[in-house]
Amino acid sequence: MADDARLVERVTRSLYTAIETADLDLMGAVWLESDDVVCVHPGWPAVRGRGQVLRSWAVVMAGTPYVQFFLTDLDVQVAGDTAVVTCSESLLTGAEGAAEGFVGAQAVSTKVLRRTPGGWRVALHHSSPVMGTPSDEADDDEGAQSADD
Template sequence: MPKSPSRTAVSVGGTADDVEAAFYEALQRGDIEALMACWADDDEMFCVHPGGPRLVGPGAIRAAFEQMFGNGAIHATPARVRKVESLASAVHNVLERIEVLTSEGPRHAYVLATNVYHKTAQGWRMVAHHASPGAAHAPDEANDPPQTLH
């Protein structure tokens, strides 16, 4: 079976940014195989969805995303990324814009997520995704601090 573009993005030599892009592409397509290809092969990796329990290990994470994909793809678009990176790890804090289709048309909500990546023998992989409820409307950009860390 040929590899999808998102799997190419997470091949050895890719960056944490490539894995993050592939993760959100997989969410938007509802593609569990591409989504799980973004994760490290590590029994201690974890995921927390807004208001949900801590899911530990690939089996629990896969089951949760499969259940979510049962309702369709997840239209989450990352924005306002803040990064702390080193040679072998990267932490990205993102504002996810979630589009939900309702009988009145599309509605948007916002989720704050932290994605943690480690450089593994297979290349960069996600080891943690922790999402928290955000605002029902777009946060005020004027109150967003600058990206430069001192």
């Protein structure tokens, strides 16, 4: 089971490497060869089907001059021929007009992978932006209260 978890983590990290390096061949290699795959990019509706998913990644990569991911809280759960991966994504991306030319963002991600004769492959990727943390909201509430005093 530990070996499977390491293999699943390797495929997961390869997905992020594909994004960072705009490598469509690598992106195609990590996805399940099936029309049952689903990808949800932050702010997008669900993209269904292998061809549509790979096209969506081509669009993302073409519109992203630079991106680097820092994964934390990576958790891999394997049950038979299915694996579920959750993680937090902190990313740094190039952006016009940003003070330093870069913008940071955070998201949480879930992936479902299936074991195939060729190895583990991504069947579902869902990434959602993190808009703030409970401590940020508490700080905002305190600031609002002191402004009213």
